[in-house]
Amino acid sequence: AKSFHGHRKPYRTTELVRMFYNESLSPAEVLKRWKGDTDEVQEEEGGDEDDDFFKKAPGEDKAAELEDRAIPVYNYDELEQKWTDEDNIEAIRRRFASSNLLGEKEN
Amino acid sequence: MSTGPSQPPLRFTGSKSLINRLVLSTLTGRPIRISQVRSTSISSTGFAPHEVSFLRLLDSITNGSSIDLDYTGTTLVYRPGLITGSAPGLGTAGGVLRHELEAGCTRGVSYFLLPLCLLAPFSKAPVNVIFTGAGCITSATPTGDISVDAVRTAILPLFAQFGVERNIELRILKRSCPGPGGKGGAGEVQLIFGHQVRLPKTLHLMNPGRVKKIRGVAYATGVAAANNARMIESARGVLNELCKDTFIASDVSPAPLLPSQDRSNPGAKRKLGIGFGILLVAETSTGCLYSADVGSPPEGGEPPESVGRQCAFQLLETVAAGGCVSKIAAPTMLMLMAMGDGDVGRLQMGRNVVGSEEIIGLGRDLREFGCSAWGLRDAGGGSEDIVVSIVGRGVGNVGRKIA
Known part of the structure; x- marks a missing residue:
């Protein structure tokens, strides 16, 4: 059954609809499954119960992520790389009105 | 209610x-x-x-x-x-409610403004609140709040699409960046929200359009105006090749003063909330808005060039996420849609905007409060977006049976 899960195409809307109101999954879990990277992680977590015993109490390191943020945390180094890349710039050009959609002919 | x-x-x-x-x-x-x-x-x-x-x-x-x-x-x-809003006799003076924020506040004033703007259309009397005090930060904060300029230029215009557009004003009386340790700021902001409705209009926003202009505000409080010029230049350096119509205003103000609470010199004042930051808003041909906000970190060490570039990259990222609303504006839009009359409203959103923890959490909360479940479907037409359909709850404003 697990391998069956892995073969599913990620990011499908119907898949999201199915899980959206499934209260047994937290929003984070829903997203993880929707994006298709689920099973490997779960297996690993099941194995090492000894480590869980020594884990820090939840809440201390998670305190920051429990706060509501309007602006998500961006990694600006990655963003800089992404948006200085010519291909990505060309891809987003479609979303700007000044771009010439039939462009190639003029060049 | x-x-x-x-x-x-x-x-x-x-x-x-x-x-x-x-x-x-x-x-x-x-x-x-x-x-x-x-x-x-x-x-x-x-x-x-x-x-x-x-x-x-x-x-x-x-x-x-x-x-x-x-x-x-x-x-x-x-x-x-x-x-009731700022109705006379309920803690307001001259129709204005003063809300003082304590000195230790780490959140920007937009943390309070956004929910207040959501409540204001359903109020009985106009809402007129001044946020003040030693904890009032008007800029973008490291805790993830947007700046007051973003509320004014990227959030408040959205209310017009719901038929809420008259007498809405957000005045920035005193600017402030986060103080030492990200705490406090001593700014001052006044929100006047004078358009109350019975029910917000049903929204159908399905065409994101293309970005036709970019506007912005660079602000510096208590630091040299050259910081603004440097932020603007580096942000334009990124955006100019994509959008020629880019205009970023510059606003320089002195740092707000606070009593220093020094017993030997009771008249002394100290400056609080020194820093700079930049806001960018991209507007599309169909009136959709995407905003990006970066402020200088309170511990310093970030040159204005990199703040400007970061903001430009953040804007590109937001535009690339697609849909008719950015992740910042989505909760406001979705909640207003859910409060609309009994019709089905539709809103096209980016795939990763719908598929975010906040939006899924919001959808579940809305159902918990008795709103109908959302319908999701692919937008089609070569677009990656998802269309969210929401049936309004039709509760509306109890204080206004006739509007």
Whole structure:
């Protein structure tokens, strides 16, 4: 059954609809499954119960992520790389009105 | 909008999306009980100062709500009253309510403005609130709040699409960046929201259009104006090749002064909230807005060039996420849609905007409060977006049967 899960195409809307109101999954879990990277992680977590015993109490390191943020945390180094890349710039050009959609002919 | 004590309170746990739940409770009139707020945290158990401050704000713009915190400060029972706004005789002076934010506040004032703007259209009287005090930060903050300029130029215009557009004004009386350690700021902001409606209009926003212009504000408080020029130049360096129509205003103001509380020199003042930041808003041909916000970190060490570039990249990222609303504006739009009359409203959103924890959490909360479930489908037409259909709840403004 697990391998069956892995073969599913990620990011499908119907898949999201199915899980959206499934209260047994937290929003984070829903997203993880929707994006298709689920099973490997779960297996690993099941194995090492000894480590869980020594884990820090939840809440201390998670305190920051429990706060509501309007602006998500961006990694600006990655963003800089992404948006200085010519291909990505060309891809987003479609979303700007000044771009010439039939462009190639003029060049 | 209290419906009597017959309804049992809805139960929630945790501090996540606390503000959204309080707003929904006030709008729908359902009492709520929130427990286990940071109950496992050793250093900061229970409600944070900014959350208590928001509860005080709720108390002052409503009439008849009851707020009960338990001994440990981790459980809250909130029974909402009628949203009266800044009606005379209820703690307002001259039709203006002053809300003081404490010195230790780490959240920007937009943390309070956004929920207030959601409540204001459903108020009985116009809402007129001045946020002031030693904790009032108007810029973008490291805790993830947008700047006041973003609320003014990227959030408030969205209300027009719901038929709420008259007498809305956000005045920035004094600017401030976060103070030392990200705490406090001593700014001053006035929100006037004078357009109250019975029900917001049904929204159909399906065409994101293409970005036709970019506007922005660069602000510097207590530092040289050259910082603004440097931020603007580096942001334009990124954006100019994509959008020629880019215009970024520059606003320089002195740092706000506070009494220094020095006993040997009682007249002394100290400056608080020095820093700079930039806001960019991209507007599309169909009137959709995307915004990006970066402020200088309170500990310093970030040159204005990199702040400007970061903001430009953040804007590109937001535009690339697609849809008709950015992640920042989505909760506001979705909640107004859910409060609309009984028709189906539709909103096209980016795939990763719908598929984010906040939006899924919001959808679940809305259903919990008795709103209908959302419909999701692919937008089609070569677009990656998802169309969200929401049936309005049709509760509307109890204070205004005729509008």
